[in-house]
Structure formats: structure tokens, C-alpha cells
Amino acid sequence: MKPMRTLVAACLAFSALGAIPGQAQEAQPRPINILSPSRLPTVPDPSDPAKPAANAENTGDASSTPAPDEPVVAVKPCEQGLPVLRSPLAFKPGELLEFDMDAMGAKAGKLTMRVQRPANGSLPVLVEAQTNTLFSKVRRVRGSATSYLHPKTLRPSRYTEEAVENEQRRKVNVDFSAQDKSVKVDYQFGDRPKGHYDYAYDKDGLDVAGAIYLIRQLPLKKDLPVCFDVYGIRRMWRMTATVVEREHVSLPLGEFDAWHLAGTAVRIDRPSQTRDIHVWISDDDRRLPLAAVGAIDLGAVRLTLSGVKRPGEKPMEAQGKEDLKW
Incomplete structure (x- = not known):
């Protein structure tokens, strides 16, 4: 099991989603309880040829190397870059x-942002996660990730991870x-030799x-819709x-009006690896990330503010x- 998988997958659930201007819906929709199983998003129909099936290949090791005989498939490029960001920022230091x-289906731990x-000209944001005593019997994780953002464009210049999972240390x-x-990615797991990857992104790299x-x-x-490339889990x-x-x-x-966003993350060097994701962002000046539902190798994962x-x-x-079991 790779370090910090739970933390990165949770972040991936948020980072997969975004949108550009359209028309707001005037009618008030029926309230949604994110904690209610009957109201959670359903898994896409695997018979739909436009959607990869949610099989072991899709939900397994997201950082694994493709098999030698696996066909090389190009991922469709982004049709356009990200839209102009709103101003002023919805958040500030502190x-x-x-x-x-x-x-x-059970409480696994806490995550803070x-x-x-x-x-040094950057706006750092720190994400920290730690599993609880119960979930640590399955996977014990504590770690952090820091993104160094441009204070106006919010594009990163640097990203770092430090984590310990099941007593194995990881630095990226x-x-x-x-x-x-x-x-450019430099990483090390435990006492193993250091590793390096070189990647390129299309229109926007986050x-x-x-x-x-x-x-x-x-x-x-x-x-x-909107499209961008994002680094996560060494890919x-x-x-x-x-x-x-x-x-x-x-x-x-509390009660919130929110935008529900749905999207898919496709691994650029291995399109058979996908993650379907849902997220809710509050429709107010704070633009709070209220909840996200995604997947890791162990199955579904959810964050609730x-x-x-x-x-x-x-x-x-x-x-x-409240008991957060699904």
C-alpha cells in the first residue's frame, strides 16, 4: 500500500472539479443530506461504453506502472483553459x-486545510490528515501536503508531501x-533509492x-465544463x-445552498485508471468545500466539512x- 493514499485521494476528490459560467437555477431544489445513503450519487452504469467500468483496474493502485502489453491510449486534450477567477479571494491567511x-462506510479520521x-511571493496552503484508531487497523496514516500558490493566479510553483503510512516514510x-x-517530481520511500519523474501539462497544471x-x-x-491537469500520487x-x-x-x-459538481480524473499515462468524483461547494462568498465523494484502492472515500x-x-x-456510516 502506498503512503498517503487516503489523503491524496481525498484531495483528488476536490481537485477534480470545476466549472465555467452558465445559468443558475432559480427553482429551489429538494434539500440533500450528504450523509444519507439514499441521496448519494450512484455508480455509473458499467455497460455505458463512454464510461470506463469501475472494476479492479480502475479502483486499484493509482500509481502502478502500466503492464508491458498494455495498449498506449492518448487522453483527449483540454479544449480550453480555465476561466478567469472570481475576485476577491474567498479565503485568506488564517x-x-x-x-x-x-x-x-465508517469514520476513518480527520483532515484539515x-x-x-x-x-517568498507565494501563498502556502497546508493539508494535514491522520487516521483514527479504528481505521488504523486497516491503514495507519499521518501526513501533510503543502502547495505554494501564486497569490493572484492560484497556480502552484511547488508542492511537497511528507507522510508515514504503516510505519513507512514518504517524501515528495x-x-x-x-x-x-x-x-518535475523527486520522491523517496523509506530507505529506498530516490526516484524522479518528468511530466508536462496541457493548458493548466495544478x-x-x-x-x-x-x-x-x-x-x-x-x-x-472545465478541464485541467493535476498532480497526485506521483502521476x-x-x-x-x-x-x-x-x-x-x-x-x-448547518444548511447550505451549494453547487454540485461531478467529474472524472483520468491518469494521463494510463487512461484505464480513472476516478469518478462528486463535490459540493457552497454558493456564497466563502465558497466552502462542503463535501466530496471519491474512491481509493480500498473503495469509496468521503470528506464532510x-x-x-x-x-x-x-x-x-x-x-x-451523528453517525456518518452510509
């Missing part, structure tokens, strides 16, 4: 978001170059942590998504001790 992390103070450093659209914040700045409206993925609906969402944290701390605002915390 914002802290807390999430409950569920996997295999924190906006750091600007440093990723450098992005906007000039030649290159992505990382799994920083992409979440860029998504919050997109002009979210119904129907129109580059092409993300395509669509704003499905504007919905009312019920969480222990449980706490919000923003400078100058009253903290928000989830009320009650």
Missing part, C-alpha cells in the same frame, strides 16, 4: 477548514514551471492540495467536470455526534 474523513501567511517534492509547462482553493474561485454556474491526471445543479445541502455543520475558522468570523462547528 482560514482553517476541518473535515471528517470516511472510508469503507489551512491557509498560511504569504512567504514537485516543481512546476509555467514557462515550459513542465512538472496539484491536489492547491487545486481545491482554485476551484473555490471559479465562477461556478450550471452546465459548462499526472486530466480532470474534466461539470456543474450539475445548484442544491440545498444539509450537514451537521465539520469545522470552519476564518479571521474575523465566528467559528462554525458541527452540532451533535
Whole structure:
């Protein structure tokens, strides 16, 4: 099992999604409880030839090397770049978001996202995750990822990971170059020799942590898709998504009007590896990432926003001790 898989998959669930302007829906939709099994998104029909089946190949090791006899298939390029971002930013240094992390139908741990103070011309954002005692019997994870974003464009110049999973340490450093659209990855697992990958991206290159914040700045409206490339789990993925609906969402944290986005992440060097993802972003000035449903090698994973701390605002915390089992 590869280190930090749960953290990266959770971030991937957020980073796969975005949209460009369309028309907002005026009618108020029926409230959705993200925690209710009857209201969760359904798995796509594997008989649909336009959609890869959700088999072991799709939900297995996302960082594995293709088999020697596996056909080389080109991934469709992005038709257009990302839209112009909204202004001003929906977040600022000091914002802290807390999430409950569920996997295999049970609580798995906690994840936090924190906006750091600007440093050396970048706006760092820090993501930290740790599994709980129960889930640690399946997979024990604690780790962090930091994305160094341009304070205006929110594109990354650097991304780092440090994690320990089942007592194995992992370090990753990723450098992005906007000039030649290159992505250089240096990594090391435990005491093994250091490794290196060279990638290139199409129109926009992001990382799994920083992409979440860029998504919050997109002009979210119904129907129109967006496409970008994103680094995660030592690989580059092409993300395509669509704003499905504007919905009312019920969480222990409160009631929200939100945009529901649905998309697919396709591994660029191995298109048989895909991840179907759903995410809900609040339709207000804060653009909070309320929840995400995605997949890792162990199965479905979900993040649910449980706490919000923003400078100058009253903290928000989830009320009650609801059981988050599906």
C-alpha cells in the first residue's frame, strides 16, 4: 500500500472539479443530506461504453506502472483553459477548514486545510490528515501536503508531501514551471533509492492540495465544463467536470445552498485508471468545500466539512455526534 493514499485521494476528490459560467437555477431544489445513503450519487452504469467500468483496474493502485502489453491510449486534450477567477479571494491567511474523513462506510479520521501567511511571493496552503484508531487497523496514516500558490493566479510553483503510512516514510517534492509547462517530481520511500519523474501539462497544471482553493474561485454556474491537469500520487491526471445543479445541502455543520459538481480524473499515462468524483461547494462568498465523494484502492472515500475558522468570523462547528456510516 502506498503512503498517503487516503489523503491524496481525498484531495483528488476536490481537485477534480470545476466549472465555467452558465445559468443558475432559480427553482429551489429538494434539500440533500450528504450523509444519507439514499441521496448519494450512484455508480455509473458499467455497460455505458463512454464510461470506463469501475472494476479492479480502475479502483486499484493509482500509481502502478502500466503492464508491458498494455495498449498506449492518448487522453483527449483540454479544449480550453480555465476561466478567469472570481475576485476577491474567498479565503485568506488564517482560514482553517476541518473535515471528517470516511472510508469503507465508517469514520476513518480527520483532515484539515489551512491557509498560511504569504512567504517568498507565494501563498502556502497546508493539508494535514491522520487516521483514527479504528481505521488504523486497516491503514495507519499521518501526513501533510503543502502547495505554494501564486497569490493572484492560484497556480502552484511547488508542492511537497511528507507522510508515514504503516510505519513507512514518504517524501515528495514537485516543481512546476509555467514557462515550459513542465512538472518535475523527486520522491523517496523509506530507505529506498530516490526516484524522479518528468511530466508536462496541457493548458493548466495544478496539484491536489492547491487545486481545491482554485476551484473555490471559479465562477461556478450550471452546465459548462472545465478541464485541467493535476498532480497526485506521483502521476499526472486530466480532470474534466461539470456543474450539475445548484442544491440545498444539509450537514451537521448547518444548511447550505451549494453547487454540485461531478467529474472524472483520468491518469494521463494510463487512461484505464480513472476516478469518478462528486463535490459540493457552497454558493456564497466563502465558497466552502462542503463535501466530496471519491474512491481509493480500498473503495469509496468521503470528506464532510465539520469545522470552519476564518479571521474575523465566528467559528462554525458541527452540532451533535451523528453517525456518518452510509
